[in-house]
Amino acid sequence: MDKTAAEETRTPSHAGTAxxxxxxxxxxxxxxxxxxxxxxxxxxxxxxxRQTDRAAIDLLRRLRGxxxxxxxxLSVPKRTVAVLLDHGDVGRVxxxxxxQFTPDTVEKHAALGRFQRHGPLLSRGRDRERRRPxxxxxxxxxxxxxxxxEPLWHKVTEECDRLAEAAGRSGRLAWxxxxxxxxxxxxxxxxxxxxxxxxxxxxxxxxxRREANWAYLRPRHESARAELADRLLARLEPADxxxxxxxxxxxxxxxxxxxxxxxxxxxxxxxxxxxVLMRTLAALSAHPGPRHGVRTELAAAGASGPEELxxxxxxxLESLRLWPTTPLLLRDATADTEWGGEVLPAxxxxxxxxxxxxxxxxxxPYADRFTPRVWLDGTADAEPAMTPFSGGPARCPGRNLVLxxxxxxxxxxxxxxxxxxTATGPLVHGRPEPATLNPYSMVFTPTAA
Ligand code: HEM
Numbered sequence: 001m002d003k004t005a006a007e008e009t010r011t012p013s014h015a016g017t018a019x020x021x022x023x024x025x026x027x028x029x030x031x032x033x034x035x036x037x038x039x040x041x042x043x044x045x046x047x048x049x050r051q052t053d054r055a056a057i058d059l060l061r062r063l064r065g066x067x068x069x070x071x072x073x074l075s076v077p078k079r080t081v082a083v084l085l086d087h088g089d090v091g092r093v094x095x096x097x098x099x100q101f102t103p104d105t106v107e108k109h110a111a112l113g114r115f116q117r118h119g120p121l122l123s124r125g126r127d128r129e130r131r132r133p134x135x136x137x138x139x140x141x142x143x144x145x146x147x148x149x150e151p152l153w154h155k156v157t158e159e160c161d162r163l164a165e166a167a168g169r170s171g172r173l174a175w176x177x178x179x180x181x182x183x184x185x186x187x188x189x190x191x192x193x194x195x196x197x198x199x200x201x202x203x204x205x206x207x208x209r210r211e212a213n214w215a216y217l218r219p220r221h222e223s224a225r226a227e228l229a230d231r232l233l234a235r236l237e238p239a240d241x242x243x244x245x246x247x248x249x250x251x252x253x254x255x256x257x258x259x260x261x262x263x264x265x266x267x268x269x270x271x272x273x274x275x276v277l278m279r280t281l282a283a284l285s286a287h288p289g290p291r292h293g294v295r296t297e298l299a300a301a302g303a304s305g306p307e308e309l310x311x312x313x314x315x316x317l318e319s320l321r322l323w324p325t326t327p328l329l330l331r332d333a334t335a336d337t338e339w340g341g342e343v344l345p346a347x348x349x350x351x352x353x354x355x356x357x358x359x360x361x362x363x364x365p366y367a368d369r370f371t372p373r374v375w376l377d378g379t380a381d382a383e384p385a386m387t388p389f390s391g392g393p394a395r396c397p398g399r400n401l402v403l404x405x406x407x408x409x410x411x412x413x414x415x416x417x418x419x420x421x422t423a424t425g426p427l428v429h430g431r432p433e434p435a436t437l438n439p440y441s442m443v444f445t446p447t448a449a
Contacts, residue, residue: 011340091384151242192240
């Protein structure tokens, strides 16, 4: 273990039955109810009405006040489950992944294993050593503009330009107008234009993801999983050189990489980006300052090819801070770990509830305000637990690619129209940002920009 990190960590405390049940009811149950792998729109609407994330954040802050900032060990039979309450402890667990803390947890195996048996988050040891670099290379982890930015920009812009035009004509942009366009755009980005209309592929993946919401509670549907793997492999060849499939072919992965399962993860992860896009659009429609900042940036940028658009990108990141799409980061300890002089056993499940850290008023003066600036001046990046894309060696290798995709899509939508919410929602300029924001009920009225 890294000595400095060990010295800085705090002693664990133990929650009684009442507090454990409180965490189960207020932190875990709403996430499970809303669909951890494939969101359930009705449950999301309920969660927004009840502002379930606020209740969870308040409970964990109270428990931190009562028990101290060390890991809070829940009273769970047969397993040690520790909820992290301190920003530095989160940094330690993420930095020491995967050696001390594996992302391949029991829960993820039960859920994600239904459609990506060899997926990146389910890989350990030598398998991870092969699959992680494959993901980093194909997704071009470190470059703000992917090496395929040019062809990808054309696909994304074409789809969103058409959507913006149709929205302008109909006078409406709702989730149900946006969702099929996004799915088509993602198929074009991942597999190329020949897959644009393969709605059956997305439907098959979605049905397996809905089953994955039930983790171990339902039997596995092995034939559907095998069919998905076959269809994904078939879509990777012949590879369209202007899509991620082209980058997969260039990387020439060996069979142990199981590229079909890596791709299944990408398609699944691109769904989160759709939620982020709609929430960013809603935040921009509510806040005149950021909206003006985006307009100024778009007016100065060209509209004929890929650009970084740092301000718009910061708005996307800020919406991810306020409404993270991965609210739980889970890690299982691979060995005994020391915390402020005490030892938690190998196999301990460490839980990071990201909204607590993204919106912690005891540490972040901007906790509940839409403040894109914090992503431009280094403020957010200096926070060890500011983790919309996780952190450390297992952080999201698709971060740059997905930020590019979402900013490109938003730029195309915003170049044509302004968007105003059709009905008053929970986002109101001058008020703290709502803790839960449901994108499925959003309806905008577009007016020509
Ligand atoms: C807004 C969209 C996205 C968000 C917020 C996001 C966030 C995350 C987070 C939080 C993790 C870590 C999960 C954990 O530790 O349990 C992760 C992992 C990962 N993401 Fe993303 N992601 C997004 C989109 C994408 C896309 C579009 C791709 C691929 C095209 C991608 C590829 C990956 C991969 C391969 C991993 C596994 C990394 C590993 O295990 O080493 N992500 N992502």
